[in-house]
Amino acid sequence: MDSSIHASGAPFGDPIGWHGTTILCVRRDGKVTMAGDGQVSMGQTIVKGNARKVRRIGADGGVISGFAGATADAFTLLERLESKLERYPNQLERACVELAKDWRTDRYLRRLEALMAVADKDRSFTLTGNGDVLEPDDGVIGIGSGGNYALAAARALISVPDISAEEIARRAMQIAADICVYTNGNVIIESL
Template sequence: MSELRSAFPDWHGTTILAVRKDGRTVIAGDGQVSMGPTIVKGAARKVRVLAGGKVLAGFAGATADAFTLIERLEAKLEQFPDQLARACVDLARDWRTDRYLRRLEAMLLVADRSAIYTVTGVGDVLEPEHGVAAVGSGGNFALAAARALMDNTDLDAEAIARKSMAIAAEVCVYTNGNLTVETLEG
């Protein structure tokens, strides 16, 4: 498997940020997809609205893998309506144990009106302590900016997400300012 992966180009280029503040939940994602040092797309849509507008999901990693995971998450949300945590845990369990799924290389940020979860292929379903989570190549930059803005400004969740993503785009060469922003009201 490692020989196969080394034959493919090194794909980078995602920053996904989730912010929850004052009953509002926002997921923002940049639009850049890069192959090595080349930007191959600047307006990719990496944030989706699921479950009839009740759930937001953003993804980082291999696009086809992420789409597969989002489809599986949608099925879990149908199986467990209004139970986001259970759907995420069930997805993470399948992702870790299923022979096909465990090869998928992506990460998800999933949120509803009351919670944010980072879901990974190693079985993690993590809920952030400070109402902010991020994944992707510029994730740490966006996360640091959002954490600083959460308590030190009167900005709302969307403004924090947009400002934090702008900071990440200034620092991370694999992140651009072409954003997709989706919001859930509390």
């Protein structure tokens, strides 16, 4: 195997890091929307166009999550986050911090290659394998290979009056899909 290629298929030193998805979370006027595209890529080949990378979790479905990275790794992290939410109901921040601690210190979890965006009715966070639990200042999160494109578009659109969080997410995801070859226009939306 070429030593300049990471297991995710991304070259080492690649600033984007995760190829294969775009996840966007937009918070506006008391509503939060998370959107994710459906494309799954292996290298330069599209193997699936309608994957569901955004879903509701938690006992009452009161948390929405999206993931970028290796699918099996992401599902492992989603399961772990759900168990933390069971232990700390209605405490998303605490559940995220507890997951981040485990992710950073557990030998098995440390090897997982994924990023997560999670939100409830009040707060949004990005979780990383470095132990980060990051809350955006402006209520907008973008992760994945097209995340920065969607993030930039959403930040521009958020200043437009009378446009909902869901409409911002839809428009921004379309812009990301038009730019990022690892992102398609098959978008799944969940809102709270």
